[in-house]
Amino acid sequence: MADYYVNKNAQSNGDHEVHRYDCSYLPYPENRIYLGDFSSCHGAVQAARKYYSQVNGCYHCSEACHTS
Structure with missing residues (x-):
């Protein structure tokens, strides 16, 4: 189990990236x-x-959830 966050700022392609706490x-x-x-x-x-x-x-x- 791990804590996850989403970036409020979109990438240049419009994606909001999900990150693990570490x-x-x-x-x-x-x-x-x-x-x-x-x-x-x-x-x-x-x-x-x-x-x-x-x-x-x-x-x-x-990486398992990275699609673009």
Whole structure:
């Protein structure tokens, strides 16, 4: 289990990236939303879709959910 966050700021392609708490690319606290404690990035991405329609996993910490 790990804590996950979604970046409030979209990437250049419009994606809001989901990050694990220990990611070196985790946004600053004021630029992220806590999603909860999940066993994988898949649940975190689903939770992030409650906030944003265009969501993607971080290439570095949520590679299994990174699609673009």
